[in-house]
Amino acid sequence: MAGGAVTRFAPSPTGPLHLGHAFAAIVAHDMARDDSGRFLLRIEDIDRARCRPEWEAQISDDLRWLGLTWDQPVLRQSDRLPVYAAALDTLAAHGLTYACTCTRGDIRAALSAPQEGAPLIGPDGPVYPGTCRHAGHDRREAAIRLDMARAMAAVGPLAFTETGPAHAGHHRIDAAQMIAGVGDIVLARRDMGTSYHLSVVLDDAAQGVTHVTRGEDLFEATAIHVLLQRLLDLPTPVYHHHRLIRDAAGKRLAKRDDARALSKYRAEGATPQDIRALIGL
Structure with a gap:
């Protein structure tokens, strides 16, 4: 990865981040940071009927809680x-x-x-x-x-x-x-x-x-x-x-799986280290 890898995490603000999102964000973040590269955030908000500002704010809050930092600027598809x-x-x-x-x-x-x-x-x-x-x-x-x-x-x-x-x-x-x-x-x-x-x-x-x-x-x-x-x-x-x-039945997580939302783990007292352990990192 000569020159430093540039990676990105690109969530849609249509619901809460869950454990699958945490895994994707951490993988991208760690790949870039381990290579002295850049980790970028992109908000995929072209589905205006389902996107909400409060979900975008929650995304940033959850990522910071996980200990992730990203380089500016944040790109928004709606722009x-x-x-x-x-x-x-x-x-x-x-x-x-x-x-x-x-x-x-x-x-x-x-x-x-x-x-x-x-x-x-x-x-x-x-x-x-x-x-x-x-x-x-x-x-x-x-x-x-x-x-x-x-x-x-x-x-x-x-x-x-x-x-x-x-x-x-x-x-x-x-x-x-x-x-x-x-x-x-x-x-x-x-x-x-x-x-x-x-x-x-x-x-x-x-x-x-x-x-x-x-x-x-x-x-x-x-x-x-x-x-x-x-x-x-x-x-x-x-x-x-x-x-x-995936969940216990082997089904991939989706935003409707609110029981695995990061906000609920946080409310129950989990730490970022607990999240990494839950997702096998």
Whole structure:
């Protein structure tokens, strides 16, 4: 990690931080600090209907209680909508996107047709059947999708380096798998103006992130992000997908698991060292 790793923790202020968030934040923080690097905070608040200022304040308070410090400035996705729009314009200018008016029900119906067989499930859910690919709908009334076949034809060989324990190594990205197994992903939802895939790629580049640390459930999405990086002429960081914190039944924690919220452990007298022990650090 020559020059000091730059990592980030990117929570959404839609609920309390739980033990899984603590694990993700500590992994990213310790990787950067152990390398004399920079640890950054990003607030992923594009879902305006669910984000709350009080949750953002609680995030900062919980992280400080854990003993974590972050370099300034804090990046907020809600401040970057023009950046996402400009990237969409760039991709559209190269003929790589199209407008999609399909609802989730439309997609389910198309995929459940008898001649289609069992629907393929990719890292973004059921693989989109391409219904709107040549429809020419007005983008102001639609989601924006990436034409995966055109996108893969526009780039050369793609690969990334992974250092996480489950997938460590150098991974090449297969064009046929991207087209058939991932499909035409959504780049901008009609109510947000962007998507996770687009914003995370642009934000990591803007913050100069060199090492992306995140849960292993996002490993399969990495190929999407590497493709977007190439299309938008952005650097590809090193990826580190870590284990997930699960409950006693083996289910990954979610924000609805309030019983494992850091605020409740704090109220019961737990220490930051207790939290590290609970999550195996």
